[in-house]
Amino acid sequence: MGRSTLFESDQIETLVAKGRQGHWAPLARAVTVVENSPPWEVSIPRAPRPCHIVGITGPPGAGKSTLTGRLIESFVDDGQRVAVLAIDPSSPLSGGAVLGDRVRMETYLTGRPGVFVRSLASRGSHGAVAGSTRNIARLLELSGLFDIVLIETVGAGQTEVAIVEVADTVLLVTVPGLGDAVQTIKAGLMEVADAFIVNMADRPGAAETARHLRLAAGRVDAVYKTVAIEGTGVDQVRDGMYARWRFLLEEGQLEARRLEKWGSDAALVAEAWVADTAGAIALDPHATMQDSVDQILKEASRRWNR
Amino acid sequence: MTSASASLPPLKVVIAKPGLDGHDRGAKVVARALRDSGMEVVYTGIYQSPESILRAVVQEDADVLGLSSLSGAHLEYARDLCALLKENDRQDVLFVVGGTIPPEDAETLKGYGVHEVFGPGTPTAELVEYISSNARQARLA
Ligand code: B12
Ligand SMILES: Nc1nc2c(ncn2[C@@H]2O[C@H](COP(=O)(O)OP(=O)(O)O)[C@@H](O)[C@H]2O)c(=O)[nH]1
Ligand SMILES: [Mg+2]
Numbered sequence: 240m241g242r243s244t245l246f247e248s249d250q251i252e253t254l255v256a257k258g259r260q261g262h263w264a265p266l267a268r269a270v271t272v273v274e275n276s277p278p279w280e281v282s283i284p285r286a287p288r289p290c291h292i293v294g295i296t297g298p299p300g301a302g303k304s305t306l307t308g309r310l311i312e313s314f315v316d317d318g319q320r321v322a323v324l325a326i327d328p329s330s331p332l333s334g335g336a337v338l339g340d341r342v343r344m345e346t347y348l349t350g351r352p353g354v355f356v357r358s359l360a361s362r363g364s365h366g367a368v369a370g371s372t373r374n375i376a377r378l379l380e381l382s383g384l385f386d387i388v389l390i391e392t393v394g395a396g397q398t399e400v401a402i403v404e405v406a407d408t409v410l411l412v413t414v415p416g417l418g419d420a421v422q423t424i425k426a427g428l429m430e431v432a433d434a435f436i437v438n439m440a441d442r443p444g445a446a447e448t449a450r451h452l453r454l455a456a457g458r459v460d461a462v463y464k465t466v467a468i469e470g471t472g473v474d475q476v477r478d479g480m481y482a483r484w485r486f487l488l489e490e491g492q493l494e495a496r497r498l499e500k501w502g503s504d505a506a507l508v509a510e511a512w513v514a515d516t517a518g519a520i521a522l523d524p525h526a527t528m529q530d531s532v533d534q535i536l537k538e539a540s541r542r543w544n545r
Numbered sequence: 546m547t548s549a550s551a552s553l554p555p556l557k558v559v560i561a562k563p564g565l566d567g568h569d570r571g572a573k574v575v576a577r578a579l580r581d582s583g584m585e586v587v588y589t590g591i592y593q594s595p596e597s598i599l600r601a602v603v604q605e606d607a608d609v610l611g612l613s614s615l616s617g618a619h620l621e622y623a624r625d626l627c628a629l630l631k632e633n634d635r636q637d638v639l640f641v642v643g644g645t646i647p648p649e650d651a652e653t654l655k656g657y658g659v660h661e662v663f664g665p666g667t668p669t670a671e672l673v674e675y676i677s678s679n680a681r682q683a684r685l686a
Pocket of ligand 1: 569610616665
């Protein structure tokens with residue numbers, strides 16, 4: 240069966256001890272190991288103490304990376320320990336990627352040696368994306384080196400759903416002046432957001448967009464307005480995240496939310512396993528669809544139990 | 546065993562521009578060429594200090610560091626970076642330098658620990674070929 244525990248407790252202890260001294264190489268190496276392993280081969284022990292995993296999503300160019308940089312500044316200067324995972328899409332043609340989120344965060348890293356920022360390419364299928372991102376977030380959580388993990392994803396394509404699987408809180412970043420901004424955001428994403436951020440509030444139409452968003456989604460905690468390039472409104476988002484975390488912990492919501500995802504977590508790993516099997520076997524193009532599905536599932540099951 | 550687990554993971558490359566050097570065209574051309582050959586390229590942006598470049602290499606767990614310099618300050622930056630990489634246990638990174646590097650400086654750079662130097666007009670296929678055939682060896686050595 241394709242499963243193994245990748246990390247023994249002494250390995251974790253080493254990377255934690257090094258991380259405490261600001262030597263990030265062992266943690267960074269461990270992240271690579273998780274990233275390069277199929278999700279079914281990774282088993283990360285549960286962290287004794289949870290940290291707040293916050294997803295930041297929204298359309299390209301909305302200012303997510305700039306805002307993430309500002310949130311680093313705001314949280315760290317308020318005594319919090321922060322890690323960031325910044326996900327950009329892989330090219331479907333070459334499989335390569337240019338990961339540019341770090342550019343916008345650099346300014347906020349100087350003089351804040353406790354911050355760990357890692358760029359990730361979305362790679363493969365949806366199940367695999369979610370699987371490795373979740374495992375990496377769990378590894379960061381297990382290290383005990385962070386109070387908060389921010390995950391930036393592009394709100395388009397496969398990663399948008401993945402973030403919901405991983406995060407305790409989802410922030411949806413949008414901007415004014417996109418016509419009817421609500422229409423431009425995928426409906427599914429609206430439903431899973433816990434709070435909205437109208438960034439670029441220095442541009443006309445911010446108040447109107449915020450009003451639209453408040454009307455469109457009844458269940459969200461809050462609608463924030465920010466100007467990420469200036470840092471305006473960022474402390475309010477930070478304080479909102481503190482309140483949200485207290486709520487998740489005090490009401491037993493976090494436990495429930497994470498347990499609720501257990502089924503979908505397992506389904507994602509299964510999906511990745513099945514996709515991997517399907518890519519590895521030869522299918523008869525003249526067979527019926529049912530027969531081909533049957534062949535994939537049987538082979539996937541045979542390999543899993545091997 | 547299976548398709549995904551059989552192939553090697555993509556190389557991770559950090560492309561950095563040190564100091565007060567705004568010439569970013571070459572760095573971007575190189576970043577795109579490496580992406581198109583299947584590598585994952587982290588671009589740090591312009592005006593980086595040796596410390597911020599080191600931080601990117603370490604936190605990104607890069608296999609390759611590519612420094613792009615067209616300001617004439619390549620010797621100091623490369624020397625500082627070689628020292629920092631060593632102090633932080635990352636001499637295993639494949640360190641390449643590109644830009645307007647006078648031929649006579651190439652040997653000095655290699656003396657510091659730079660693996661290879663690429664001047665103006667280098668066909669991108671040549672860089673891609675060099676990096677893909679040398680990166681993993683550097684890491685395993
Ligand atoms: C275009 C250009 C500009 C543009 C830059 C636009 C931009 N955003 O990049 C502008 C007009 C803004 C500009 C401004 C200046 N420039 Co100018 N510029 C050039 C010029 C003509 C071409 C550079 C270029 O883009 N080439 C095309 C790219 C694709 O080539 P490349 O960068 O060399 O990259 C290739 C290789 O070097 C290598 N490579 C590069 N990086 C990397 C990285 C890795 C990892 C690898 C593997 C390979 C690699 O691979 C690439 C593909 O072959 C050069 C002359 C020259 N012959 O290089 C002068 C030149 C670089 N500039 C020069 C100067 C002096 C300036 C200014 C100071 C002028 C002034 N007094 O204001 C300013 C400074 C700006 C600043 N903030 O730094 C001098 C630098 C002298 C020096 N080294 O001491 C040069 C050499 C001209 C000269 N002969 O005097 N410049
Ligand atoms: N006017 C304005 N521009 C901003 C603001 N926030 C970010 N930007 C700019 O928007 C562009 C895209 O930002 P980026 O953070 O890369 O967006 P991302 O693609 O969502 O990560 C950059 O040029 C930023 O400087 C803002 O609040 N106001
Ligand atoms: Mg971004």
